[in-house]
Amino acid sequence: MGEVEIEVEFEVEFGVEVEVEVEVVQIGQQPKEEQEQQSSSRASWKILPQELKGQIFEHLEDSIQSGKARASVYAIVCKEWYNYFEPYIFRRLTLSIKRLNELETNITGSRCHFVQYIWLRFERSVQPDVTRVKFRHDLDALRFNVTIFHLFQILSEWPERIVGQPGIVLELTAFSAADPDHSMNDTVPDELEGVDLTVNSEPLNDIYEKEPCARRTLTEHERNQQFEVHPFSVPRKHPSITTLRLPVVKLITDLTIRRQMHISFFTHYVNCMMNSLPNLEFVTYEPLALSLFTALRGENQEAVKNIIANMPSSIRRLQVFEDRPEFYGDGIPPGYIYVSDKDGSLGRLVAEVSQDKEPEVISMSFIIDAVSFFSDFQTPQISRPHRKPGWLNLTSIVLTSALISPWRSAELPPLLISAARAACHMPKLEIMELYNFKWNYAGIFTYIHDSTGSILRWDSTWEWEFPPEVISVWKSVADVHGTQVFKHEENLIKSPGENEGGWNGDVLSLLRTKTTVVHPITYGNMMDGHNYV
Structure with a gap:
């Protein structure tokens, strides 16, 4: 096989980090003289058949998407390559406060349509040259107010996109110069870099x-x-936040605030952002319940309540994961387990609003309990109130419940029966998962419905079997969904435990939920052992 060796250099533009790379592309058997002539001339690309060009571009696209190469390297080869790879160059942008002006200067015209992902990394203020770390919470608030307003103002002025063209993912993270090396900052696992x-x-x-x-x-x-x-990890509310009004941005369709050390910084900004994003389709929010004191203050519950109350009708996926210290066995006594939604009001609100907004996927872990979500179905209902039509577009739902534990198994049947009654009002349901895990146990209930039939599964680190009344009511659900085959099974899974390696929360990896409950980067960091504040 002949080879064309392409060696290119590309200057850093708009924060795109580029290294000198060599890409070797197989182009087929050719005489040696012709190879030498073509490899030394840019005109060699022009004589390639269009089908072969397409195959080469397809190969290079795969390497870009997998993080093995950068589009900016390929774009410098020739004008045709630049025109082809320009959308990839500007698809993903990483911004800091200093780079906001560059965003306004460099992303203009057709480039605005190429952008699909913006990662805003906000650096929090730490007073330098002091013996003990001193934080500037008020300065942080003022700087972020200006930064987020500036970003929203820029994006509000970008041209609208045609039907079918993807919107923009906005991801927010924060870090500081004082962050310990062992903490999980806004880092990306090596496997997912790029x-x-x-x-x-x-x-x-x-x-x-x-x-x-x-x-x-x-x-x-x-x-x-x-x-x-x-x-630094305790949410602080500055007076200016209450008056902050952001420009409306129709281009942002995905808001992501994934788990990392300073996630609580964004707690009080969720409401103003939700109010300015009328076309949101996806929300990923992973707040951290740090301790007894912060958990009792209810900031996470209030933030999620704002998300639910301001959810637009365009919403397709709602994913919330409240990370809790008791997952990792950090000396937390069994009795010291606090649920943010103590009275169940947030769970009931999620159930009610989601019937009105009609999302396709709901994933709410630990911030609410499935008991409160299904509270309307604790007793049989002959007819549904007109204002509660059911979840007409829902295909997947995953919730957690404190009842899923070895010590509360007797309370499981009423929960599963309530869930079944609710599932009868989910005509498109394909997957329901109810799970729970702590540092030394885990359990998950799964209902799967597809073209082959319906199946009930129970997997846990302790022995438990479906009672006949649970099997019967879920058989009725399968009948509503039009299945011809209905099965059920129970499985005992082994918990690694403290003495067999891994971190104490690795039971999460054993459950293998079919519905994503955490952001891929979060999951990667958890599997890397980054579970500290």
Whole structure:
């Protein structure tokens, strides 16, 4: 086989980090003299058949999506290559406060249509040259107010997109110069560095097959560091936030605030952002329940309530995962488990609003309990109130419940029966998952309906079987969904435990929920053992 060796250099433009790379492309058998002539001339590309050009572009696209290469490297080869790869160059942008002006200057005209992902990394203020770390919470609020307003103003002025053209994912993370090395900042696992998470790929699939890494014990110095920066993780509300009004941005269709050290910084900004994003289709929010004191203050519950109350009718997927310290067994006594939604009002609100907004996927982990979500169905209903039509577009729902534990198994049947009654009002339902895990146990209930039939599954680290009344009511659900085959099965899964390696929360990886409950980067970091604040 002949080869064309393409060696290119590309200057950094608009924060695109580019290295010198060599891409070798197989182009077929050719005489040696012709190879030498073509490899030394740019005109060689022009004589290639269009079908072969397409195959080469397809091969290079795969390498870009998997993070193995950068589009900016390929774009410098020739004008035709630049025209082809320009949309890839500007598809994903990483911004800081300093780069906002560059966004306004460099992304104009047709380039505005290429942008599909914006990652805003906000650097929090730390007073330099002091013995103990000093944080500037008020300055943080003022700087972020200006930054987020500036970004929304720029995006509000970009041209509208044609029907079928993807919108923009806005992802927010924060970090500071004082963050300890052992903390999970806004880092990206090595396996997902540069990978396009919107496209199915081998690196993305492999992250879910990765074995969890052990979480090592912190040194005394690291424990002191963790204690020192703890105030950074407590949500702070500045008076200016209450009056912040952001420009309306119709281009943003996905808001992502994934789990990382400073996620709580965005808690009080969720409401103003939701009010300015009328075309949201996807919301991913992973708040951190840090301790007894922050959990009792209810900031997470209030933030999620704002998300639910301001959810537009365009919503397709709602994904919330409240990360809790008791998952990892950090000396938390069994009795010290706090649920943000103590009275069940948030769970009932989610159930009611989701019937009106009609999302396709609901994934709510630990912030609410499935008991409150299905509370309307705790008793049989002959007819549904007119104002509650059911979940007409819902295809997948995953919830958690404290009842799923080895010590509360007797309370499981009423929950599963309530869930079945609700499922009868989900005509498009394909998957329902109810699960729970702590540092030493895990269990999951799954209902799957597809063209082959319907199946009930129970997987847990303790022995439990479906009672006849649960099987009967779910058989009725399968009949509503038009299945011809109905099965049920129970499986005992083995918990690795503390003495068999891995971190104490690695039971999460055993459940293998079919519906995604955390962001891929979050999952990768959890499997890498980054479970500290």
